[in-house]
Amino acid sequence: MARFILAASVFLLLLLPEVSSGLELLLDEESRECVTCHEDEVAVREFRICHGDVCDHPIGIDYAGAAVKNAGLVSPGSVNPAVLLPGGRITCASCHTRYKKDEHEATAAMRDGSQPDPMLSMDNTGSALCAACHNK
Template sequence: MTRNLSISLIFILAVSLNGFSQITGSGHDFSGNAWANNEICIVCHTPHNGTSTGNAPLWNRELSSVASYTLYSSVTMDAGSAIAPVANSASNSRLCLSCHDGTVALENFGGVSNGTTTIGIYGSGVGNIGTDLSNDHPISFTYDAALCIADPGLNDPTTTPVLNGTITTQMLFGGQLECATCHDVHDNSYGYFLRIDNTNSALCLTCHNK
């Protein structure tokens, strides 16, 4: 181990012992806003009385009432994708869309429903991807070995190694490709909250054999 590496490891250890989360200071750290109660997790999670519907981990936020999003489609796309309605959605992309579709105020968590700060008017406004997702990478569909037979340009998610596991175990949610497949909402180390550094398109090449 080089000296610089050990110094950085000590620094990282010291920072984590001080209780800083990886979210601290990122675009997902809302603790500086009066409505966030000086807390980080509370805007999205609660330890009690959260919703766990549809793969939501102790979710504290109001979900978007948008009934159906327009999703990407093309003549060469082999998978079919759809986000199920809120109540029974297995798609945890719904969680991201509870801010990023621009319809639910950021303050609408923990029972609050009269907030006014939507993502479009918060910060730079770059986070507003809207409710028309047809110009965005497809989400909310099953990515499995069978899809790779239909589309040989894909790596088999069940066997392709990534992040100490496989694509299926580390990047999919109930076998589905979702927003959080490519993004890690808790960690902005690579910018854009990417789960894998996309230098030389490494993120894309994890799955696409191009």
């Protein structure tokens, strides 16, 4: 089962559009929708969200601002258009397709490895999804 990691309680994130701790975390509407269903998988940790302990990926961060500070990021104008950046921010929808709760089981059943993962915004063969934003 996936485990999401966030820095503030889900309850707080659902109530407040902005949480501050040195950097601003603006959780967009779609990410809020994700958290409402996946809240049982959420734990507290440094304004980051991820599926388990293998990665530590931020959401709610302004991509262009991050790219200015991090040479390991692709310039904002060169990010693959399949990677959505609503309001210029990294969100759940940046890497994942949107689906309705009643479609989850059918969509998850298609994750058999014989085709690109239907829950990702683009094919991740050879880490292509990661390389859409990261050049290192």
